[in-house]
Amino acid sequence: MAKKPPIAPSSADAAEHEAAAPPRPARFHGATLAGADFDDADLRGARFHNVALAEAELDDIDLRGARLHNVALAEADLDDVDLRGARLHNATLAAASLDDVSLAGARIHDADAAGTRWSDVSLRGARLEASDLRDVEITGCTIDGLTIDGVRIDRLLEEAKRRSSASPTPEAAAKDATPGKKKKSKRPAPAR
Numbered sequence: 001m002a003k004k005p006p007i008a009p010s011s012a013d014a015a016e017h018e019a020a021a022p023p024r025p026a027r028f029h030g031a032t033l034a035g036a037d038f039d040d041a042d043l044r045g046a047r048f049h050n051v052a053l054a055e056a057e058l059d060d061i062d063l064r065g066a067r068l069h070n071v072a073l074a075e076a077d078l079d080d081v082d083l084r085g086a087r088l089h090n091a092t093l094a095a096a097s098l099d100d101v102s103l104a105g106a107r108i109h110d111a112d113a114a115g116t117r118w119s120d121v122s123l124r125g126a127r128l129e130a131s132d133l134r135d136v137e138i139t140g141c142t143i144d145g146l147t148i149d150g151v152r153i154d155r156l157l158e159e160a161k162r163r164s165s166a167s168p169t170p171e172a173a174a175k176d177a178t179p180g181k182k183k184k185s186k187r188p189a190p191a192r
Contacts, residue, residue, distance in 0.1 A: 028048045031052070033056060034054045035054070039059045043066060048071050054073065059077075059080060068087070070091075074112075075095045075096060080101070081100075084105055084106065085106060088106065091110075093116050094114050094115055094116065098121050101121045101122070102122040104126065105124070105126065106127075108129070113133055116137070117136075118136065118137065118139070120141065124143070124146070128147070128149070133148070
């Protein structure tokens with residue numbers, strides 16, 4: 001018995017299948033995109049390897065689940081960028097500006113973030129390891145679950161706040177310890 005050829009899907013079925021299939025993540029390898037301007041782009045799951053994005057402007061970019069390895073973002077401006085669940089390894093962010101960025105659940109290893117400014121950044125559940133965080137300015141950021149080199153930063157700050165509210169201020173302690181100054185007794189004077 002002769003085999004029948006397979007039935008080819010109609011062009012409508014093929015178009016529907018292509019529309020339902022998720023797009024392949026973008027891949028950037030060895031690219032020099034210094035000073036580039038990315039605006040309103042969906043780069044979910046993208047792979048960046050050996051890419052120069054120094055002084056680039058990224059505005060309203062979806063990079064959820066992206067992998068950035070050996071990427072230079074020095075002096076870049078990231079505004080409204082979603083890096084949830086992203087992995088950054090050996091990334092340079094020195095002197096970059098991050099505003100309204102989500103790094104929730106991101107893993108950052110061996111990054112140079114010296115001198116960066118972070119404003120309204122979500123670091124919820126993020127993990128930073130072996131990274132340079134000198135002179136980082138962080139304002140209005142969410143840090144629940146942030147771990148740096150194995151230390152939960154939110155818990156560390158809570159403990160520091162608890163301790164500072166339980167102990168007198170340094171000024172009050174110094175005033176009480178001034179030599180030659182006697183504290184007034186609260187005992188009633190003896191009866192005569």
